Amino acid sequence: MGIVSPGFQGRPRSQEPTLPPGQYLTEDFPVLSAGPTPRVSLDTWEFVISVENGTERRWSWQELMALPQETPTVDIHCVTRWSKLGTTWQGVSLDTLLDGVDTGAHYALAHSYGGYTTNVPLDDLRGGRAWVAHTFDGKPLAPEHGGPARLLVPHLYFWKSAKWVRGIRLKTMDQPGFWETAGYHDYGDPWREQRYQGD
Amino acid sequence: MTERAVAEGTERPAPNRWQVGRLVERRVETRSAQTLVLEVPDWPGHLPGQHVDLRLTAPDGYQAARSYSIAGPVVDGPAGPRIEVTVQRVPDGEVSPYLIDVFGVGDPVEVRGPLGGWFIWRPEQTAPVQLLGGGSGVVPLMAMIRARRVAGSKVPFRLLYSVRTPADLIYGDELRRRARDDFGLDVAYVYTREAPEGWRGEPHRIGLADVNTHGWPPDLEPLTYVCGPTGFVETVADLLVGLGHPSRRVKTERFGPTG
Ligand SMILES: Cc1cc2nc3c(=O)[nH]c(=O)nc-3n(C[C@H](O)[C@H](O)[C@H](O)COP(=O)(O)OP(=O)(O)OC[C@H]3O[C@@H](n4cnc5c(N)ncnc54)[C@H](O)[C@@H]3O)c2cc1C
Numbered sequence: 001m002g003i004v005s006p007g008f009q010g011r012p013r014s015q016e017p018t019l020p021p022g023q024y025l026t027e028d029f030p031v032l033s034a035g036p037t038p039r040v041s042l043d044t045w046e047f048v049i050s051v052e053n054g055t056e057r058r059w060s061w062q063e064l065m066a067l068p069q070e071t072p073t074v075d076i077h078c079v080t081r082w083s084k085l086g087t088t089w090q091g092v093s094l095d096t097l098l099d100g101v102d103t104g105a106h107y108a109l110a111h112s113y114g115g116y117t118t119n120v121p122l123d124d125l126r127g128g129r130a131w132v133a134h135t136f137d138g139k140p141l142a143p144e145h146g147g148p149a150r151l152l153v154p155h156l157y158f159w160k161s162a163k164w165v166r167g168i169r170l171k172t173m174d175q176p177g178f179w180e181t182a183g184y185h186d187y188g189d190p191w192r193e194q195r196y197q198g199d
Numbered sequence: 200m201t202e203r204a205v206a207e208g209t210e211r212p213a214p215n216r217w218q219v220g221r222l223v224e225r226r227v228e229t230r231s232a233q234t235l236v237l238e239v240p241d242w243p244g245h246l247p248g249q250h251v252d253l254r255l256t257a258p259d260g261y262q263a264a265r266s267y268s269i270a271g272p273v274v275d276g277p278a279g280p281r282i283e284v285t286v287q288r289v290p291d292g293e294v295s296p297y298l299i300d301v302f303g304v305g306d307p308v309e310v311r312g313p314l315g316g317w318f319i320w321r322p323e324q325t326a327p328v329q330l331l332g333g334g335s336g337v338v339p340l341m342a343m344i345r346a347r348r349v350a351g352s353k354v355p356f357r358l359l360y361s362v363r364t365p366a367d368l369i370y371g372d373e374l375r376r377r378a379r380d381d382f383g384l385d386v387a388y389v390y391t392r393e394a395p396e397g398w399r400g401e402p403h404r405i406g407l408a409d410v411n412t413h414g415w416p417p418d419l420e421p422l423t424y425v426c427g428p429t430g431f432v433e434t435v436a437d438l439l440v441g442l443g444h445p446s447r448r449v450k451t452e453r454f455g456p457t458g
Contacts, residue, residue, distance in 0.1 A: 002256040002309045003219055007301040010261045011293045022264060024293070031429045032453050034317050036436035036446045081264065114446060144433055182316030196215070196314065 333427025
């Protein structure tokens with residue numbers, strides 16, 4: 001426990017659901033990004049998995065839509081301390097996209113239209129825990145929330161769920177991404193409050 | 200998590216920890232914003248644009264933390280370094296009303312920082328700078344203006360500051376003074392609800408003409424910093440890209456959930 005702040009009670013919180021430490025509940029959908037919102041046309045959109053040996057697999061928008069779709073309902077946790085419970089998405093599981101990809105890599109670096117990057121251990125993208133999501137709450141994902149498609153990795157802080165995702169690079173060495181190089185934690189487990197380097 | 204190999208050659212900032220700071224002074228800026236001067240004995244220094252997290256603890260152990268931009272360069276106090284933050288009251292908020300109404304001079308608060316390694320301006324940079332702030336989004340931009348002055352930088356700066364009414368201007372007097380005394384700094388305002396006597400035009404939300412008139416043209420290759428509520432930042436960043444500023448030279452910081 002920290003030092004007590006004289007006169008601070010906090011918000012009434014009897015019926016609050018269980019949230020990761022330091023998080024509070026929001027009904028809004030806040031927007032946080034480091035620059036302008038990229039506008040990406042579906043005609044030229046693609047998702048590319050590049051493997052450490054240089055081979056690539058690509059999907060156009062039509063090809064992505066033709067893959068088996070899933071509709072996960074998940075809780076999301078932003079490092080700026082808001083959490084949102086029971087959000088519904090539609091997208092393609094990374095298990096589907098990685099199926100048949102021959103790799104010995106342990107790390108993935110997601111990269112986005114607009115230049116954003118974030119690193120995630122490859123295992124964390126497998127096992128039904130990650131999607132390329134294009135629909136939120138039954139509607140096409142809005143550009144400010146990462147549309148046309150974003151990565152969705154809800155068991156990690158939300159900066160790992162790269163907006164405007166364009167692909168993932170599989171890597172044998174971990175390479176920190178945009179916020180990780182700016183002092184954020186490499187892994188980002190909300191339940192262990194891994195916000196910044198050294199947490 | 201298993202042991203992880205990290206690629207070499209990536210510069211990493213040193214981790215920082217919670218430490219105890221103390222309120223040493225408070226200044227009223229507007230009817231809803233105050234500047235808090237905190238003494239933080241082990242403060243490691245910071246760059247303009249960075250923020251701190253402040254953490255409050257209730258007697259039952261409950262904690263709430265929020266981010267606040269650092270308003271200017273660190274100053275020396277008798278018992279160690281001091282930093283300033285400017286807090287705008289969010290009426291139904293949990294932390295900002297406490298910081299403004301209850302937190303008293305001498306009281307302790309946990310501080311972590313400096314945080315944020317992207318929305319920063321380095322005084323050795325030479326590109327012209329355009330700053331666009333909405334409401335309390337002016338705080339990290341003011342940190343840049345103050346750091347420019349302290350460093351004796353001659354880099355041309357333009358600030359375009361959007362506020363509801365003249366009474367809501369944070370740092371109003373200082374900005375007037377600096378626009379007069381700091382060579383190469385221009386300051387312009389947009390009023391969204393009520394304009395002062397003699398201001399040209401009607402109150403309005405920031406638009407293309409404002410950004411075009413008071414910013415730098417893209418061929419000067421300025422660095423741009425946009426900070427404020429989400430709606431403001433989205434609008435302004437889209438206008439800048441529309442005017443031809445490359446996205447990678449437009450840095451944004453969004454305060455708070457909705458515009
Ligand atoms: C990097 C960063 C820097 C920041 N710097 C500053 C700063 O310099 N000065 C400053 O005053 N604030 C700043 N903020 C915002 C600050 O962290 C808090 O969000 C703000 O003080 C509200 O906290 P609260 O606990 O009072 O309100 P909460 O209890 O968090 O929220 C109460 C209600 O207000 C809404 N709300 C929350 N925040 C805002 C907001 N900013 N505007 C409008 N509605 C809101 C919520 O949705 C909720 O309905 C910064 C935020 C970030 C991420």
